[in-house]
Amino acid sequence: MTIEIILFIASILFGIVLYWRESKSNKVYSFFNKLFYSEELQMKPGSKKGFLYQQSFLMRLVYIGVLFLLGIVIIRFIIPIDVYTIQLFIASISGTLVGTYLANFVFKSSEVLDEKSDSFVDVVKDTVEKGKDFIKDLETKDTEAIEEAKKEIKEPEAPKKSARQRLKDKGHL
Template identity: 40%
Template sequence: MITFDIIIFISSIIFGIALYWLEAKNNGLYRSINKITNSKELRMPAISKKGFFVNQEFIPRLIYVNVIFILVVLVFLVLPFGPRIEYYVSGVLGTMIGIYIANFVINVKDRSENILDKVVDTGNDIIDDIKTKGQEVTDSFSKEETTEETMSTEPETPKKSGRERLKDKGLLK
């Protein structure tokens, strides 16, 4: 009997993880129930991720899990062996543990993706700064080289002195 209890506990952990993961992807059932039960002013916003298990406190999660398992127990009451309280408790406890494990994993994944995005953006900014600064430095070196090249490549024509220019104009003899 202990092994069956352990099997129920482990499978309920997996069930809790699956419940949380499915609701984190799409909270359509919670949204539709919210739309039916609340007026337009009290409905949750369209961008809200809140669901039966996602973004809920401990007590509402526990209530929703108990409702699910009460429905399961009602189905099993028609079977000849009937449910036992130990199986119910291990199922509820395992599901709650699975929900919190999934919550932890998804939050860590989201935070790590945000951190990686920030690191990549910072790295790209640094690389862009290096490229622009490097381009400015190479441009300044190339300007210095071109001014030196233009000075050295121009053929030096002999320049006339001031006296010779005045003689050419006829102002001096």
């Protein structure tokens, strides 16, 4: 089980490296494209599409499966020991697929951050300015509320005389 986990993690890293390498240059894919397709069906010279880069899930799965199948056949001839071949094959394919999608996520997020970096700075500045205005409003509202409270509290008036005291003052009692 640990061999599969180690191979899975290693193949995630392998998938990231493959995707990154192919995003920089797709010479191998364009070579095979020129080899297999006629002039009308060949990809355009400026296209960045590769075996993994800008491909759909199914085509990535096919290309990765063929790559690892060739690798396993070569390894079987070099080392004729039968070690969990199927489990290792599945772990390596799934790890490489996960690695390519992880690399795709990183590339897309970095592109979005590069495009939106100026607007992020503007948004942060606007937010800071709004925060300052909000704090100033709170300070003025606080001082206004304190002044209103002082007016309402006023100095305590002399205690009012009771009805009995008033009657005594008038001489009725």
